[in-house]
Amino acid sequence: MKTGALGVTSVAIAAAAGSAEPALAAPRPADAPLPITPSCSGHETPSSVEGPLFKPNSPERTNLVTPAITGVLLALRGVIYDRECKPLPGVLIDFWQCDQNGDYDEHGFSLRGHQLTDSAGAYRLDTIVPRDYWGRWGRRGAHIHVQVQAPNGPVLVTQLYFPDDTQAYGRNFAAHNAGDQFFNRACVVTLGPKQGNRYAGRFDFVIKTTA
Numbered sequence: 001m002k003t004g005a006l007g008v009t010s011v012a013i014a015a016a017a018g019s020a021e022p023a024l025a026a027p028r029p030a031d032a033p034l035p036i037t038p039s040c041s042g043h044e045t046p047s048s049v050e051g052p053l054f055k056p057n058s059p060e061r062t063n064l065v066t067p068a069i070t071g072v073l074l075a076l077r078g079v080i081y082d083r084e085c086k087p088l089p090g091v092l093i094d095f096w097q098c099d100q101n102g103d104y105d106e107h108g109f110s111l112r113g114h115q116l117t118d119s120a121g122a123y124r125l126d127t128i129v130p131r132d133y134w135g136r137w138g139r140r141g142a143h144i145h146v147q148v149q150a151p152n153g154p155v156l157v158t159q160l161y162f163p164d165d166t167q168a169y170g171r172n173f174a175a176h177n178a179g180d181q182f183f184n185r186a187c188v189v190t191l192g193p194k195q196g197n198r199y200a201g202r203f204d205f206v207i208k209t210t211a
């Protein structure tokens, strides 16, 4: 049975009205919006180091899952706001990450791609959960590198992280997050429940539009 966000809302309303409707909703489809989405705080998304593996001129695409890519799928969605919480269309957002083995593609553009936010300031990224790895800065918890830039604005360079209870590749995300000197709770994506081999995730950015 498919029950989307609307179904969950209906159950909640019924429960509040004292109905005998069961309180448990069916699992939410992975493509549905997360029922609880972070509201815009107006606080600028923290920056982080770029790292040595950014490559300019990545392909324009929202789906990084090519046939060669295996791993735990991640459908990440979000909106990019300015500091007044106005959604920003036309923002350049460039993602790059390692694969399920902790390896970056340094020769091609696997798991690299850029896009522009739509008229509602939204982006969508279909990718996989990256793995932790050992790099120049020691142990790194799983992360996705991002550059975000409003038209004629400054570039925000940052990294997105994963919750401690993420289930992927048999790895201990809590331990690797704790051991990562760059880990920042303000940059952790919100994940829905894992469904099969797939997570739906959410992260909203707040950026500067002028230097």
Ligand SMILES: [Fe+2]
Binding pocket: 051, 098, 140, 143, 145
């Ligand atoms: Fe990295």
